[in-house]
Amino acid sequence: MSGYVVKVGKKGELYTPKKLRSQIGLDPGSEFIAVLRGDEIILRKRKTIINLLEEDAIATISEKEVKKERGMLEKELLER
């Protein structure tokens, strides 16, 4: 398995090669979630709400449907 050599600084900083940074969008200030799996560390880019809006929706709902759902929930809640 090919990989990159990442060095660790005195305070735990990880020095990543430029090629790796550009491949995964490791920009200054970006955040990653580090997951430990045995003796492996998996770095997963932390999504923001902006990233959510960059992705495609899987369905569309109408304002009318939202309103209808509100009416049904309200009825259920108030008649319990």
Added chain:
Amino acid sequence: MKLRELYLDTTYIMPFFYLDIDVKGFSRSVYKEVIELLERIHVSEISIIEAKAKSLKIGRKRSKVNEKFNEGLSVFSADEKVVIHGYRSKDDKKFNEFLPLGLCFFDAVILAQSSTVGNLLTEDSRLLRLEDIGVKIINWDTLLREMGIGNK
């Protein structure tokens, strides 16, 4: 108008759960532009529950909906830009003040909570007709015009 914070009605949290809305002129890319310009967005916890109920129904027909809702909620609730409002005493006080307006229960809760921010983005026609209640209630079209987005 330089809006820094905005309170969202349930319709406007659906896109964060991979569900688009049929509001005229709405698109995910323009919405992204709006959200990027804001410092904070506020939502009621009751809106998240409403959104979940709606997505459950859609999920009966489309298998990925429940999984995507959870993914969206995980990102949404962890984002520093998002403030999720629980129902507190000050909200209840406002709710009681709004009782004479004859609003439906959920509308009144969301309106009461939005009064701490001072504005509310909604497409609800009853809410949009309200005036002089201490909350500026706007729809998508007005928001774009006032923020100067999309040549409005």
